[in-house]
Structure formats: C-alpha cells, structure tokens
Amino acid sequence: MPYPIRLGYVPIIDCAPLAVAQEAGIFERYGLNVRLQRELGWATVRDSLFYGDLDAAQAIAGIAFALGYGLSDLRCEVGVPLILNLHGNAITLSTRLPYAEIGDGAGLKKFLKNHWKSNRPFTLATTHRLSSHSVLLHAWLTRHGLLDTDIEIITLPPPLMADNLKSGTIDGYCADEPYNTVAILGGDGWSPATSVDISYGHPGNVLLVSGGFLQERKADAVKLTAALLESCRMCQDPAFREDLIAILAKRDFTGEADEILRNSLGGDFFNGVGKASSPAFHIFHGEGANRPSTDKASWTLAGLRSAGNLPEISCGSLSRLYREDIYMAAVASGQ
Numbered sequence: 175m176p177y178p179i180r181l182g183y184v185p186i187i188d189c190a191p192l193a194v195a196q197e198a199g200i201f202e203r204y205g206l207n208v209r210l211q212r213e214l215g216w217a218t219v220r221d222s223l224f225y226g227d228l229d230a231a232q233a234i235a236g237i238a239f240a241l242g243y244g245l246s247d248l249r250c251e252v253g254v255p256l257i258l259n260l261h262g263n264a265i266t267l268s269t270r271l272p273y274a275e276i277g278d279g280a281g282l283k284k285f286l287k288n289h290w291k292s293n294r295p296f297t298l299a300t301t302h303r304l305s306s307h308s309v310l311l312h313a314w315l316t317r318h319g320l321l322d323t324d325i326e327i328i329t330l331p332p333p334l335m336a337d338n339l340k341s342g343t344i345d346g347y348c349a350d351e352p353y354n355t356v357a358i359l360g361g362d363g364w365s366p367a368t369s370v371d372i373s374y375g376h377p378g379n380v381l382l383v384s385g386g387f388l389q390e391r392k393a394d395a396v397k398l399t400a401a402l403l404e405s406c407r408m409c410q411d412p413a414f415r416e417d418l419i420a421i422l423a424k425r426d427f428t429g430e431a432d433e434i435l436r437n438s439l440g441g442d443f444f445n446g447v448g449k450a451s452s453p454a455f456h457i458f459h460g461e462g463a464n465r466p467s468t469d470k471a472s473w474t475l476a477g478l479r480s481a482g483n484l485p486e487i488s489c490g491s492l493s494r495l496y497r498e499d500i501y502m503a504a505v506a507s508g509q
Contacts (some may be wrong), residue, residue: 178209182219182231185428186350188379189232193427195405199317215389216302223384224248233382235474236304242495251346254466255399255500259378260457263369264354268339274445279318279366295326299347302329303347309477310372311348339363351438352430363445368452377470382411399504410457457489466496
C-alpha cells in the first residue's frame, strides 16, 4: 500500500469531488491511498498545509496566493493543479430584513438609511478575507452603491454562518452551500443573489498541493489530479445526482438533510422568496471548468485587489502557482 496522501477538506458542497472520489473508490482505482482530513475552515487548511499536516487540500484560491507569495508570516511553495468547481455560493440576508423593500439588493442602501436602528453597524460575514466570497460580496455591495455605507464585514467558518444569522450576531453573509440553504429552509434567511448572478463563470474551490508533495511525489500529484478530475465529471452527471446527495449527507461530509442538499443541487433553488431555475448554481465539470488557467487566477487576484484584501505586490508568473502542466499530464493519463 502506498504511503497515504493527507487530503484536507471543508464540509461544504464544494468538497463533493473529494467525497465522491473516496466513496466511489476512484482514489483506489488510481492506486492512491488517500486519508481525508476534515477541517473547520480555510484558516485551518492554510495552517495545516504550511506546517506539513496536509499534503493537499480543497481550498479557496486566495490561500494559494497567501502561502505562495507570503502575504502573512506563513510562506511556502504550493501549486494549484485543478479547479474543483465553478459557482456554488450565495448571499443570504436575515428574515429581519424585508425582501419587499430590498429585492436583489437594490433597496438595501435606502432601507439602512431609513430603518436601521441598532447599537452596532450592519454586519455581514464572509468565510475568509482572501476568499471568492469576499470578492463576490464586494462586487455585490459595489453594484448597489453600498461601499460608503456603515457596514462591518467579519469572517466566520462556513458551518457557523447560519447559527450566527439566527442569533442576530450578523445580518447576512456570503458563503458556500449548503449554509445558505440551511438558513433559508430554517426560516432565518433569504437570498437576494447567488454567485451565478454576481459573476457568471467564476472559479470556486481549488485543489491546493504543497510544494514538498509536488517535488517528492509528482507522479502521485498527477494521479491525484486525474482521480479528482474523474470525480468532477461524475459529480456533474445528472444521473448521479441522488447518489451525490446521499454521499454529501453522510456525517463525515456535510451531514445535512437530503432536502437541504437537494435544494442546492436539484436545479431549482428556493431562495426564501420563491423558486428559481438555477442549473448552473454548481458546475463541477464542463468545457474548461477544471483547468487551472491563468485567467481563473487573474479573476481571484483582481477581485481580491479590488476588495482591498490583497496588496499591490508583484506576483510574477501566475503559472508558478496555477500548474497547468500537472493538469495536462493528468488529462493525458486519463485518456
């Protein structure tokens, strides 16, 4: 049995390719011994990669920039050989905020000016300051002229979002599924916009591999990428959707009820106000979707800079981080 690959994940729908590869035996078919390691949020993924507790992980792309370019005290070589999905996020607001006045967000500025009475600022949460959620939230606030409003933005791990919304600690958030649906079906929230509405085609989570693993076990890195690419194809197949829901409902993964997962993955998304056809809400595979291209890296880089969450530093060649060479080797190995 080969030495195990320690592969981290966060219990959100975007972990689907990892969960399916494990449960469907795809890793084993590729001759890989993978040990999945559940993480609470993106900060623990970053730390575990830096300190060598993980060989690879499902991650937000911002962690690749943070570690690869030393945006904090933590710096190490990492690579992105695969994009795991597109989209999959949404903005959720508390039911204390009326849809009739706010709509898709266009009425929020007026509502806050005329009706917000609280001993604290209007508070929104994202999952990490370097996440696509921060990019999407900033874009949504910009679209509706809210950047000059007294809004506080904090960070929370995805599984804690709905509970904090219910308790009134926050007034809304931008997060991964199923944690928008958890609040919506629980009667505590409604969604004015999904990430499809805000930035169609945006990259979601990535496979992030440590530099040490890439150097010492490059063949296994290619196999891991190929296995997860096959799993992405399976996750996108409508005929596999009920099996995907059953896998993600397991305690080891999201542990959420089938009805919650089905709202997110079923093609029709109930946003707390009505049902909207949303076949592109989650894209796990499709033409170019999984390729770690520099244009996907540039979307993250430009978005984080626009949001003020990334300094204007020279990042050099993005191909040092986004490893299309590993991806192409994986594609060739699977043909």
